Amino acid sequence: MCWGLDCNINSKNGIGVFLLFCIFFAGCKPVLDEPKYTSGDADFSVYVAIGNSYTAGCMDNALTLEGQLQCFxxxxxxxxxxxxxxxxKQPLVNSGNGFGYDFGTQLSSGKWVLVNAINCANQNDIELKTLSVNSADKSWIGNQGPFNNMGVPGAKSFNLYSQLFGKGGVTGNPYFFRMASDTGASSGLSSTVLGDAAALDPTFFTMWIGSYDVLWYALAGGQPNGNSFYEITPVPQFDAAIDTIISELSSNGTKGLVANIPDVADLPFFNTIPYNGLILTKSQADSLNLLSPPGISFQEGANPYVVSNPGGSTIRQMKEGELLLLTIKRDSLLCFAKGTPQRPIESTKVLDTAEVLTIRNAIQAYNSKLRSVALTKGLAFADMNSFFKSFTKGFVFNGANYxxxxxxxxxxxxxxxxxNGRGYAIIANEFIRVINAxxxxxxxxxxxxxxxxxxxx
Amino acid sequence: MKKVVFSCLFLFPLLLKAGGYQINTQGQKALSMGGSVTGLALDASVSYFNPAGLSALDSNYFNFGVSLLMPQSAFLGPYGGSEQMSSLLLTPTHIYGNYTFNEKIAFGLSINTPFVLGTKWDDNWSGRYVSQESRISTIFIQPTISYKINDKISFGAGPIIVTGNAKWRRALNVLNQDGSDGQLEMKGAGNGFGFNAGIFARLGKFSAGISYRSEVKLDLDNGEAVFSNIPSSLINNGTYVNEAKFKSSLTLPSVISLGIGRTISEKLIANLDVNYTGWSVYDSLSFDFPDHPEFNSSVARKLENSFAVRLGVQYQYSEKLQLRGGIGYDQSPVQDGYLLPEMPDADKVILSAGCTFKLKKGWSMEGTFAFQDLRERKEEKNRQYNINGTYKSYLYVLGLGLQYQF
Known part of the structure; x- marks a missing residue:
């Protein structure tokens, strides 16, 4: 009756006494024992994570301590x-606002938070506020390594073995600069992500890389404008990069997990503003029609936004399946007729049908490489592309919908x-499922x- | 004497009956006999258990009792870390009286609380978005009349007037900037009607009873939902409100009981009961918000009708002291996939023991101890909330009663 308590029920004549004692004094609570956990064929003793900002634990547009502690x-x-x-061991930033970095402007900032605000239409609303960065979070801490979490925000596949990547700033990556064992101060060549990871002699690894090989292109609205940083990594280059990384990581038959790349259209950044979010009354539609060039027309209700074509000299209405970036200012859409012929949305904020197709084709090719590498090397494979597809439809965890x-x-x-933390936990649970299987x-x-x-x- | 009374309370382990949120602590004698009394007429509580038994009582009784229910549950989610339900004390109470009008007719009155649900988990526990606290309590008032057809058979029936109230409390998955959850508390009350009827027969050393209690629907028409700790931005944009009215209803199931009593010796009687409870009327729990349909919700419960078997004995130890014991098995009405922390039900084994000690001038004191062991139960694919894990529960009951015989 009293399992889990110090009631000695072996003493026969004491059973009744103990029963009463437990019930009235100890409250004799039911106890459930946890199962014994085993690593199966895997050896988790030295785990190293390779990847980009997802692996590093970025959230709210910055690398924060909160994010690092909750990263998958x-x-x-x-x-x-x-x-x-x-x-x-992780290259932790200080508690606080964290370290955010704009790879375009090369400016740093702290994380974003939501605050109450009055919007342009004089309604109660919310807006994003950027907090200030603690410059100490940008400083080199590579002497505290080696680090088990080698996730580097913004990293593309081939960056992971680049000897310029740890140099920071324009040449490299300020996040890897922080944590690289050698930033190349003397030789001009830094340590590499892969090299620093291998120094730990991992027994288990996760590799989730490749998103930024297309994401930078998507974030630029498919307009790299000659800047190779924003170009999609050609598939042969990606394939070679993956081969290099995996052969290094699994050189001694090290076990691990390879994850593939979600569709950018499944990220809220690309699917929050609908292509047809221009809501008009009959009279608004009529007056816009009077001013519109041929081929553009409006009706009462939901209308496709008007966007500029690349180059900016012509405009058109959006089609279903095209994506708008979350960076379009809410106020502009709400109060200042953004997305109408008079104020078209810039092509750098739009992924048109061809751009979406280019991105999807690249992701498909990357994912087929990632799958075949996992298969060849006998590694666990997490199909995050499918997982994010089902994630868009949502699921329930203990009564909470996500x-x-x-x-x-x-x-x-x-x-x-x-x-956010919960999203990373959801992802971690999927990885755990795949690892167990x-x-x-x-x-x-x-x-x-x-x-x-x-x-x- | 105190010593005797105290020791008799705990003499041997006996049991009690339940099933879903029907916790049958109605009457100390029944409680101490594992809930098994349909085939017997022991005191005024027959007006609840089998109204026909009123005519078979040997004298008039007044019975009063209160039971202290202490449910204990543990939950182990797949993520580990066993969590305990908070301590809770429920106190269902009962009052019974019978009056033999003449050889043929007897009256009875029963006031009790047959359906009690109480679960309370830590406010921050892992299932907080499903339930933090649930309470349902009902008061059944049953005036009853019994008619003796002949020496062997009697019949009884009466209306049931029910008043009930319920409270549900859970966290909402909307977070403030300090990470705290929103809160929802819903309270409602309502009334309902039903009836009960029974047949009682005595055949030599055997007695038998069949009783039926109808289902009772409680309409909670003026429920009040209070949302608290909601971020101001979500109040400002109309996603949430501070308060809203809701409507709901609860259907309490019908029960058919069949009992066979046997006088084994002058001192020893026994009774075997089978109950069939019509839980399937409880298909879902819906909340409708007439002014805020966006908050409407419905939780499928899909309860199934369930059987219980109970065996009880009563032994006249001395002129002053009756001892009772019982054992029972009660099937859970909750199907896999619909098991929720607000009713962590499972098949139950019931053990109970109790006694009646005669005091002076027709007064007696009664005491019962009962214990329910709910089988460990694992929910693997919870349908609506995806709250999976293993539950293990006990229920302790200490009952105290007072009887006056006249």
Missing amino acids: PNVLANQFLLAGGGAF TTAYLKGGAFSLDGIHP KYGSNLPPVDVNASTGVMNP
């Missing part, structure tokens, strides 16, 4: 501890690209609702 590799590492996992929808979906951070481990998932979500003002 750290969640995994905590679960690995239940089955032989070891310490997981989708990829911006703000309301509860799983993405304010930047619309990166998950591949290696016969029985790691438990985590409680998604224990992580941080969308914080409303």
Whole structure:
């Protein structure tokens, strides 16, 4: 009757006494024992995570301590501890606003938060506020390494073995500069992500890389304008990069997980503003029609936005399947007739049908490479492209609904690209499922609702 | 004497009956006999258990009792870390009286609380978006008349007037900037009507009873929902309100009981009961917000009708002391896929023991101890909330009663 308490029920004549004692004094609570966890065929003792901002744990447009502590590799590492996992060292920033970086302007800032505001239509509304950066978070801490989390925000596949990547600033990447064991101060060549990771001699790795090989292009609205940074990585280059990375990581038969790349259209950054979000009354439609060039017409209700074609000299109405970037100012759409013939949306904020197709083709090719590499090397494979597809439809965890929808979906951070704590936990649980299935481990998932979500003002 | 009373309370382990949120603590004698009394007429509580038994009572009784229910549940989610339900004390109470009008006719009155639900989890527990606290309590008032057709058979029936109230509290998955959840508390009350009827027969050393209690629908028409700790931005843009009215209804199931009693010796009687509870009327729990249809919700419950078997004995230890014991098995009406922390039900084994000690001038004191062991149960694919994990529950009941015989 009193399992779990110090009631000695072996003493026969004491059973009744103990029963009463337990009931009235100890409250004899039911106890459930946790299962024994095992790593199966995997060895989690030295886990290294390779990847981009998802691996690093970015959220709210910055690398924050909160994000690092909730990033999927750290969640995994905590679960690995239940089955032989070891310490997981991260290049942590200080608590506070974190380190955000605009690769275009090369300006840094802190994270974004939501605040109450009065909008241009004089309504109660919310807006994003950018907090200030703590410049200490930009400083080199590579001497504190090696780090188990080698996720570098913004990293493309081939960056991971580039000896310029740790130089920081325009040449390299300020996030890898922070954590690189050698920033190339003396030799002019920095250490590499892959080299620093290999120094740990990992027994298990996750590799989730490739998103930024297309994402920079998408974030530029498909208008690289001659800047190779914004070009899509050609498939042969991507394939070669993946081969290089994997052959290094799994050189000693090291086990691990390879994840593929979600469709950009499944990220709230690209699907929050609908192509036909221009809502007009009959009279608004009529007056716009009077002023519109041929081929552009409006009616009462929802209308496709008007956008500039690349070059900016011609305009057109959007078609279904084309995507708008979340960076279009809400006030412009709400009060200042943005998206009408008079104020078309810039082509750099639009992914047109051809651009979407270019992105999808690249992702498809990358994903087929990632799958075949995982298969060839006998690694666990997480199909995150399919997972994000089902994520857009949403799922339920202990009574809480989550989708990829911006703000309301509860799983993405304010930047619309990166998950929040709960989103990372959802991703980590999928990785855990895939790892368990591949290696016969029985790691438990985590409680998604224990992580941080969308914080409303 | 105190010593005797105290020790008799705990002499041997007996049991009690339940099933879903029907916790049958109605009457100390029944409670101490595992809930098994349909085939017997022991005191005024027959007006609840089998109205026909009123005519078979040997004298007039007044019975009053209160039971202290202490449910204990543990939950282990797939993410680990066993969580305990908060301590809770429920106190269903009962009052019964019978009056033998003449050889043929007897009256009875029953006031009790047959359907009680109480679960309370820590406000920040892992299932907080499903339930933090649920309470349902009902008061059944049943005036009853019994008619003795002949020496062997009697019949009884009466209306049931029910008043009930319910409260549900859970966290909302809307976070403030400090990370705290929104809160929703819903309260409602309503009344309903039903009836009960029964047949009681005595055949030598055997007695038998069949009783039926109808289902009762409680309409909660003026429910009040209070939203609290909601971020101001979501109040400002109309996503949430501070308060809203809701309508809901609860259907309490019908119960058919069949009991067979046997006088084994002058001192020993036994009874075997089978109950069939029509839980399937409880298909879903819906909340309709007439002014805010965006908050409407419906949770499928899909309860199934369930059986319970109970065996009880009563032993006349001495002129002053009756001892009772019982054992029972009660099937859970909750299907896999619909198991929720607000009713972490499972098949139950019931053990109970109790006694009646005669005081002076027709007064007696009654005491019962009952224990329910709910089988460990694992929910793997919860349909609506996807709240999966293992539940294990006990229910402790301490009952105290007072009887006056006249």
